[in-house]
Amino acid sequence: MFSSSANSPEVLHTGGTPENRSAVPGGGSHLSTLSEVPLDAVAAREYAAYQTANPYKHIIIDGLVPDAIARDAMREIQAYRAWITRRTPQGRKGGLGGESDMRIVGQRVAELVDFFQSDRFVRFLGDLTGIQNLTKDTALWGAGPFSIGTDGYLSLHTDFNRHRTTGGRLVTPWRRINVLLYLNQDWRDEYGGAFELWETDQKYSFLDYRVKVVPQFNRLAIFSVTDVSIHGHLDLVNHPRGEARKTISMYYYTQHVDDEPLITQKLHESIYMPGFYKTRSNDRHNTVVPKYIVR
Secondary structure, three states: OOOOOOOOOEEOOOOOOOEEEOOEEOOOOOOOOHHHOOHHHHHHHHHHHHHHOOOOOEEEEEOOOOHHHHHHHHHHHHHOOOOEEEEEOOEEEEEOOOOOOHHHOOHHHHHHHHHHHOHHHHHHHHHHHOOOOOEEOOOOOOOEEEEEOOOOEEEEEEOOOOOEOOOOOEOOOEEEEEEEEEOOOOOOHHHOOOEEEEEOOOOOOEEEEEEEEOOOOOEEEEEEOOOOOEEEEOEOOOOOOOOOEEEEEEEEEEOOOOOOOOOOOOOOOOEEOOOHHHHOEOOHHHHOOOOEEEO
16 A cells, blocks of 8 residues: 555656547436436446446446436536635545535435435446445535536545544445546536546556546546545646536445455555646646547
């Protein structure tokens, strides 16, 4: 495991022109209700692709939920003003500060969070990822809607495997799956905030920038959380009209990790790759280039 005294990882990406990739279709964009979303069909169709994805297990799905519901939620997040902004050297983002009642942001946001918390959706995640006995987090620890304004970023890291309070009390089981719904209309690469997936090993001896995902409207990113699932976004948010990067983030857990050798039994909080926050900039997307990009 990485420690602050360890050497910085070797960066292997060399730039050049990335290969364009497409998200898979979700089939729900033109539906009117969340109950109609074809979760079973998507899980069956994409299971194999999820298992073999690089640099770690993930999938990018466009239009899984109805556009009308996603658009309403996007507008609610855009209109909400009481964000609690967390600022550290590793990142800056606005969230709800531990509030679990999503209705304070809006009815559509609450409806989407309820959908992501439903037994049906948790079952879909199990079918898609092959991870059995997934559970939701009713307290929504660190989850929910987020708004990242101009110059916002999140440095490269892998997430906590279990979380303790400052008093040492464990408050989550083992973290296994992240689900990120992007709600940004007509977003372009140069507006920043793209989701980055990096490859590494369990010693963090190298980092290779593999995939960039532009955070487009009604785009869902799902990935398995392990000790090597390095991700972040270091292209500073830079929308020409000052719009924030808007997401709904959800996390899922299991009571045991016997099925996942890439999760250490030693408990840890989020592990940030050293010094990468210093590379953030408005023009980084021109010089730090992945192998693949989902526009």
